[in-house]
Amino acid sequence: MKKLYNLIFLCTIGLAVFSCKKDGFLGQTQTSNLTEDVVFKDSVNATAFLTNIYTSIGFSEIGNRFSNGGLDVASDEAEPYDNSATTTIGFANGSVDANTVSGDAYDKCYNNIRAVNVFLKHLPQTPLKDVTKAELKAEARFLRAWYYSILLKHYGGVALVGDTVYNYTDKIDAKRNTFEECVNYIVSECDAAAQTLPVTQSGLLYGRASTGACLALKARVLLYAASPLFNDPSPGSDTPLGIANGDQKALVGYTDYKASRWEDAAKAAEAVINLGAYSLVVDNSTAPGYGFQYVFTKRVNTEYIWQLMRPSNQELENIYLPPSRGARGGGFPYQEFVDAFETSEGLAITDPKAQYDPNNPYAGRDPRLEYSIIHDQSTYITNTSLNQTPINIYTVNGLGVGVDAIYAGTKTGYYSKKMLDPAAVPNSFNVTERCIPLIRYAEVLLNYAEAINEFEGPAKAYEPIQKIRMRAGLNPYTLPAGLSQADMRKVIQHERRIELAFEGHRFWDVRRWKLGQETQTMQMTGLEVKRNGSGALLGYNHINVRKHGFKPALYLWPIPTSEVAKSPLTVQNPGY
Structure with missing residues (x-):
């Protein structure tokens, strides 16, 4: 509990100063070591104190977490740039332990939770109007719930x-609270904050907490809580992980199964839908599935419910683009991820009815594939020209022909393209107005479909899934009639894998579904494209990249040893 103790002993006052620039309330951040008394006697300083708590809301899912690809490379989505980050490598190969795991989640969340409590303590004496105080209090309570939700999915029950x-x-x-107590607390805080906040935020307040964000977080937390990892339907199962015992059981999930938890999750997601404030960004006229790319390039859009605000930036381009475009590649997508994309007709590439050509593997595929990965001969602008030029990843006689080639730049034959702005590139004047999505409407639709399928069956799951497939540009986008609950479950799991890729969901999804042994133990591969000296295609060579490993303990993170050692009341997670 080192971090929990430290954050209780110390409070560093960080002041985030507003900007009137178009990038909004996080446009500029400055810090100053002012005392609490000085800060909260001034309305601007007090409000800026709360603003500073927003700056870390995206740390868990962003692609540069751990410096080598974030949670993308700790799952079956992508290979890390290097082996320098023990946490991501440990989750990939199944060797992570309480001594080597990063404590960033524990540290950042509890420090921000304490900052919320400091703010709430002093807010009544701050010279602000009562209506403003009420809204700021609601924002603070939502932010606290947000940080607790991050702790919950990492560790299970934590100290409230x-x-x-x-x-x-x-x-x-x-002492850690039970998993159920933590879920109930987060939900109650979201419900309370939602009563006061506006449905959406706009103008300079865009990016601050809203009713929509409160209800969407509630829906996500309830969906996770209803999932098999925490709400195990297996006959005779009395431990969510199968390895918990004694005091651990109630910390890592519910000790009973209730189908009604799926109903609660469905109702919560439906409440977001019924707000009528959000919609998918659809544009299949510019190009099939273009809306799927376009949404990530615009700071303000109808799909973002909760997002990490950013000034004009090249942030993701600096993480993911290949060396020739001024970056190094963040996480290199695996061939297994590429193969998961269906054909443009919505058929698996292994389906005998699919018009899939292994000698032209990227043609006729789900349009989201081209918006999610860079493969050999994909085009992209350079830092000196707005012209789209090919990216050469191929080899000649087993050797790469440039800095981007497999074995030289990428380890798998691919680079990530998800959420990149095609008009932005590092080391140039081209920037994007993008912010980083944390909850978007597509996720809410997927959450509703999953929960209602598990509670009632597939009938009501068709519409939200087909909306997503229609926006993706699949033709036809409709699903086969008469799907069973199990069939629809596979469809939903597939759509989450494709639609939400590289947004930090896959790592958590396969765990809450208890699919670790199935999805996280595979030999992961890449693809070498072979050409002759003139550039003519000679063929493809599948290569082994990394053998992944998994054990039941990895369904949850270990609490860092340094934290557990601080108090005998802190129970470690099972298997560590």
Whole structure:
């Protein structure tokens, strides 16, 4: 519990100063070591204190977490740039433990939770109008719920500190609350905050918490809670992980199964849908599935419900683009991920009815594939020209012909393209107005489809899934009639894998579905494209990249040893 104790002993006052620039309330951030008394006697400083708590909301899912690809490379989506980050490599090969795991989630979340509590403690004395105080209090409670939700999916039940602001002289209760208590607390905080906040935010307040964000977080948390990892339907199952015992059981999930938890999740997602405030960004006239790319290039759009605000930037381009475009490639997509994309007619490439040509593997595929990966001869602008030029990943006589080639730049034959702005590139004047999505409407539709399928069966799951497939540009986008619940479950899991790729979902999805042994133990591969000296295609060579490993303990993160050692009340997660 080192970080929990440290954050209780110390409070560093960070002030985020508003900007009137078009990038909004996080446009500029400055820090200053002012005392609490000074900060909260001034309305601007007090509001800026709350603003500063927003700056870390995206740390868990962003692609540069751990410096080598984030959670994408800790799952079956992509291969890391290098082996320098022990946390991602440990999850990939199944060797992570409490001594080597990163404590960033524990640290950042509890520090921000304490900052919320400091803010709530002083807010009543701050010189602000009552209506403003009410809205800021609601924002703070949502932010606290957000950080607890990150802790929950990492560790299961964690210590709930309520509104308490501990000092170093106080006796600290480091006992973890049960998983159920944490879920109920997050849901209640979201419900309370939603009563006060506007449905959406706009103008300079765009990016701040809203009713939509509160209800969407509630829906996500309830979906996770209803899932097999935490709500196990297996006959006779009394431990969510199969390896928990004693005091661990209630910490890592429910100790009973209730189908009604799926109903709760479905109703929560439906509540977001019924707001009528959000919709998918659709544009199949410019190009099939173009809306799927376009949405990620625009800061303000109808699909973003909760997002990490950014000034004009090249952030993701710096993470993911190949060396010839000024980056190094963040995580290199696996061939298994590429193969998961269906044909443009919505058929698996292994389906005998599919018009899939292995000698022209990227033609006639789900349009989202071209918007998600860079393969050999994909085109992209350079830092000196807006002209689209080919990216050479192929080999000649087993050797790459440039910095982007397999074995030289990428380890798998691919680079990630998801969420990149095709008009932006590092080291140039081209930037994007993009912010980073944390919850978008497509996820809400998928959440509803999954929950209602598990509770009632597939009938009501068709519409939301088909909306997503229509936006993707699949033709036909409709699903076969008469799908069973099990068949629809596979469809939903497939759509989440494709639609939400590289947004930080896959790592958590395969865990909450308890598919670790199935999806995280594979030999992951890449693709070498072979050409002759003139550039003519000679063929393809599948290569082994990394053998993944998994054990039941990896369904949850270990609490760092340094934290557990601080108190005998802190129970470690099972298997560590």
